[in-house]
Amino acid sequence: MRFLKLFALPLLTASLLSVSLTSATAVAGGEQAAPAAAKAPPVPLLWKISDADNAVYLLGSFHLLRADDYPLSADIDQAFAASDKVVFEVAPEEMFDPTVGQRFMQRARYQDGGTLSKELPADLREKLNRVLAKNGRSLSQVDALEPWFVNLSLVLGVSQSIGFSPQLGLDQYLMRQAAEAGKATSGLESMDHQLDVMDSGPVDEQIKGLREFLDKPDEVPGMLEDIHKAWRNADLAELDEKARREMKDKTPQTYRMVNTERNDAWVPQIQKLLDDAKKGETLVVVGSLHLLGDDGLIERLRGKGYKVERVCAACASGTPDLAAPVAPAPAEATEAGGASGKPVKTGSGKPAR
Template sequence: MNLRNPFKPVLLGCLLATAATATADTAKPAEIPVPLLWKVSDADNAVYLLGSFHLLKPSDYPLSKDVDAAFADAERVMFEVSPEEMQSPAMPQLMMQAALRTDGKTLQQDLDAATWTRLQAWADRNGLPLASFAMFEPWFMGMTISIMEMTKQGLDPKLGLDNHFMEKARAAGKPTAGLERAQDQIGVLDGMDAVEQRQLIAESLEQAEKGSLETERLHESWRRGDAEGLWNGMAADMKREYPRLYQRINVDRNDAWVPKIRQRLTEPSSDDTLVVVGALHLLGKDGVVEKLRAQGYTVERVCSACKAGAR
């Protein structure tokens, strides 16, 4: 799986112990990435919305001057989960506790025969003993598949856009905050019903079976700032094939975030805010960008390299 998965920031810390080692990336990019960046304004301040790719390569840096300017203009930076929680030593323990089964069943008992066969084939190809995951909830297995696939293709969570700006904000002394608590984010995963968890594994396996070309295509779309291409590659299929999963991990969370972003606009100050979240959350009619535009805010794409009129 790829950018479809908005939970990677929380999961990376505890899953990378089992993930394959990322390969070095020494290729020099032909161009600086075109940002997925929007500016939302009211009468006295603004919020910049920046679409993240949670795992990146050294060649994805430096970022564009548009992104650097947005960071410089912002007095505060917000993320899906605050840096304090993301970097807490308690995070892996919270995740593992949530993922452990308490019903006495095993992973195989949760899956239909066809999905179990596909999962066994994937595990064999990657040298991963499924017995190690027998007592974990299916959603944890689905996330493991996603992250292992991306890291072995040379994408590194330490270089992800979220982590980059967490470090940059710390160095600049800018205050940071999260749009949701880590436990809330974990709870969304752990609260999935059996159907949704099976969908997550199936979707993860589907993307893994497509191989590196799918991830490379999406990574290149992100580099080009291709919002339509990313939407079609990340969300359109999920919305059509796994609607309950799409609603839970994307729409419901976007709806919860919009009032918190609006609060930054309605506060009686001229302070601006940079919001860095997974690109999926900004795209399409269910995305934060269109939700804020529908509420009457002025929203413009900030992209010097884009064609005139791009949104």
């Protein structure tokens, strides 16, 4: 839960935060990703969804990356080159609207006279004060901010202190690439809708997420490294366990708003890209969480009858294109294979046996 937004929301607004709650390494807004010969490119979370006459590439993003996560794999470069249009969660012109920072902070603040110290139980106030004190701050300085924002700021501070940057995130990188190539871009939702989603989680679930951070703050860097490694290696089982399943189990209402409802809204838009255009391909870039599980975009589009192929030259033959579903309880074990009852397909489109 504490790392959800690394997958589900494009933290590009993070670079606009005027409040830094933990020490962070500053990264210039115009910084470009530098090639790193020491590492192989990350294994892409990339799928090709197609009908009879055109295709949509679906790419799972990680919104905070390091310079040595570049260059990208040839698979992504080829999908980008083949696409006439690149679609993001939010259109670049909306993401970089100069009013976003102000609108973001408006939602982060209590509007009804509430305060953070009133919301948090005594033990959590004490833990938060201890974390803030290490950076010369106190609870009184953030008392007007809601728990979700404080949690987000803490995670961002730690991530930036170990070298991650939203400016180097896959979304921003591809936005720059699209601008340089003169490709058309658009968004699946508005910036205001995304800000509303961030601000709408139930208070008890917001506090639960903040508690996860504050209970073991020294473990957060290692957890960030682990989940980043899983993304780099396209370890679908690990990502599904640490991102989707954990959030769905611990904060089900937040999961519904951040993941399920947004997937519901995006599927018809992706279908429209396939059904309306008679030629031309599109690259769609979304947080990796949105591709996982039986309620993810991949399975939802597979269920609509489109051809679904994993695009991964680095993957071994027979690699499944999604993490295996969780086995049902014995009394409910009436189906085998994927979440829809179908066999899980491999990258070649053949069922895994």
